[in-house]
Amino acid sequence: MHLDQKLTRERFFKILGYALVLPFIYGWISMLKQNRLLHSKTNTLVLPPDLPEGLSFVEPVIISKKSDGIKIFSARCTHLGCMINHIQDGHLICPCHGSEYLSDGSVIKGPSKEPLHELSYTFDKERGVFIVKLV
Ligand code: FES
Known part of the structure; x- marks a missing residue:
């Protein structure tokens, strides 16, 4: 028992x-x-075909559309990686330490010394969208 x-x-x-x-x-x-x-x-980002002229943000990227083409950059600041989300007088401004970049990704004011990372993309004709490679 x-x-x-x-x-x-x-x-x-x-x-x-x-x-x-x-x-x-x-x-x-x-x-x-x-x-x-x-x-x-998250390795790719799909963007619509009608991207606006000039600079625009679609986290985590910055799109720079001009008459001569489209460039897409990572929105991560190359100083310490803050997300750039502000445009002032046509310059991209990092909110953390104030680095400034031009629309071609080049640095015009530090502390950052490296340009923004340009991302490659393709246009999917079947779906009519941009596909951005995030890595
Ligand atoms: S992280 Fe952008 S300026 Fe420092």
Whole structure:
């Protein structure tokens, strides 16, 4: 009788252990799958064909459209990586330490010394959209 109670208690705790651990493992695996999907989705950015003239922001990029073509830059400041989100007098201004860039990505005021990273893109004729490579 005592042995039966002990076995029952052991079984109970085993089942309880599985009941607590299995959902955790399932959630962890789901999170890993989602994370992988997110990463594969965030490697590209899809932009509409009707990009506005001049400078515009579509996080995480800056689009510079002129009569001679379109350039797309990472909006990350090359100083310490803040997101550039401000235009003043045609200059791109970093909100963190005030670096300024021209619309061609070149630096005109530090502390940044490197130009903005230009990103490659293609135009998908079938879908009528720009596809920007973010990496
Ligand atoms: S991070 Fe942009 S100026 Fe420092």
